[in-house]
Amino acid sequence: MKDIVLTGDRPTGPLHIGHYVGSLKKRVEIQEEYDKPFIMIADTQALTDNAHNPKKVSENVYEVAFDYLAVGLKPELNTFFIQSLVPELAEFTVFYMNFVTLARLKRNPTVKDEMQQKGFGYNVPVGFLNYPISQVADITAFKANLVPVGDDQLPMLEQTNEVVRHINNHFNTAVLRECKPLLSKVLRLPGTDGLSKMGKSMNNAIFLNDEPDVISAKVMSMYTDPNHIRVEDPGNVEINTVFKYLDAFDPEQEELKELKEHYKRGGLGDVKLKKRLNNILQNTLEPIRQRRKEYEENPEEVMKLLKTGSEYARSVAAKTLKELKEVFTLNY
Numbered sequence: 029m030k031d032i033v034l035t036g037d038r039p040t041g042p043l044h045i046g047h048y049v050g051s052l053k054k055r056v057e058i059q060e061e062y063d064k065p066f067i068m069i070a071d072t073q074a075l076t077d078n079a080h081n082p083k084k085v086s087e088n089v090y091e092v093a094f095d096y097l098a099v100g101l102k103p104e105l106n107t108f109f110i111q112s113l114v115p116e117l118a119e120f121t122v123f124y125m126n127f128v129t130l131a132r133l134k135r136n137p138t139v140k141d142e143m144q145q146k147g148f149g150y151n152v153p154v155g156f157l158n159y160p161i162s163q164v165a166d167i168t169a170f171k172a173n174l175v176p177v178g179d180d181q182l183p184m185l186e187q188t189n190e191v192v193r194h195i196n197n198h199f200n201t202a203v204l205r206e207c208k209p210l211l212s213k214v215l216r217l218p219g220t221d222g223l224s225k226m227g228k229s230m231n232n233a234i235f236l237n238d239e240p241d242v243i244s245a246k247v248m249s250m251y252t253d254p255n256h257i258r259v260e261d262p263g264n265v266e267i268n269t270v271f272k273y274l275d276a277f278d279p280e281q282e283e284l285k286e287l288k289e290h291y292k293r294g295g296l297g298d299v300k301l302k303k304r305l306n307n308i309l310q311n312t313l314e315p316i317r318q319r320r321k322e323y324e325e326n327p328e329e330v331m332k333l334l335k336t337g338s339e340y341a342r343s344v345a346a347k348t349l350k351e352l353k354e355v356f357t358l359n360y
């Protein structure tokens with residue numbers, strides 16, 4: 029069977045450079061290699077923790093679509109679609125819920141982290157706890173075997189494969205397909221505060237649509253080695269966020285090695301490093317921002333593209349759903 033690629037993002041805000049190095053860049057690299065990867069804007073999943081503010085989600089569907097197109101994902105090489113426009117996914121989810129225990133959902137490490145972050149405790153909405161199952165639906169409905177995601181999504185793929193094996197074994201069928209991640213070289217970029225994961229709510233993210241002066245200000249205020257006080261002091265490369273970003277973005281990796289040695293010895297100032305990073309980020313983000321502006325001026329065109337993709341996605345999901353219903357003897 030040919031490789032099928034599927035991936036997606038929750039539309040809760042514009043995407044940041046952590047998304048870029050964590051998975052968007054990889055998606056751009058592989059778009060010619062595979063036959064029309066599916067790229068889903070996961071609005072239904074985004075509602076699982078924004079149900080009382082759905083407008084935030086529907087508005088950000090556009091932002092995420094702009095980001096996709098801006099980073100160079102080509103409409104003719106990918107199938108972009110909106111999750112809620114493929115209602116079959118909800119039906120898959122309902123069936124799969126019978127094959128996953130509550131205990132298993134509560135053990136999912138990513139869900140656990142998020143529940144803690146959001147302070148849900150016992151009052152976790154069922155829909156939120158259940159979102160890994162809807163993600164199993166997203167992946168299996170298209171028989172996707174390759175999923176380009178950041179490492180925080182690995183628990184979702186593990187759960188997917190558990191459901192796939194469970195159903196395939198129990199019903200002695202091959203209707204569902206196991207998947208594996210396509211990981212980027214850079215797994216996770218810390219926030220500009222150096223302390224936590226990059227995120228909108230943490231106020232520590234550089235967004236793909238940030239203006240040049242905003243990017244500079246964020247770079248200049250980045251967390252470095254707090255013990256590196258005078259330029260001549262020896263510095264700690266490992267805890268300096270600027271180096272982590274340079275690892276991800278600097279095209280001159282050999283030169284970067286020398287800079288690290290210099291920093292360790294002492295005599296290399298943080299401002300110099302920050303200026304280097306700022307230049308590199310400005311160069312990387314400038315064409316992305318320009319392309320984004322062109323799409324921002326044509327939101328109707330972009331929505332048309334998403335709707336066309338969604339119709340096609342729907343036809344694929346419906347076909348798999350029919351097969352699954354046959355397996356369940358619900359083929360009336």
Ligand code: TRP
Pocket residue numbers: 034035036037038070073162163166167175177181
């Ligand atoms: N959980 C992903 C995120 O938070 C979005 C997503 C939903 C997804 N369904 C998916 C990713 C299927 C890959 C495959 O960004």
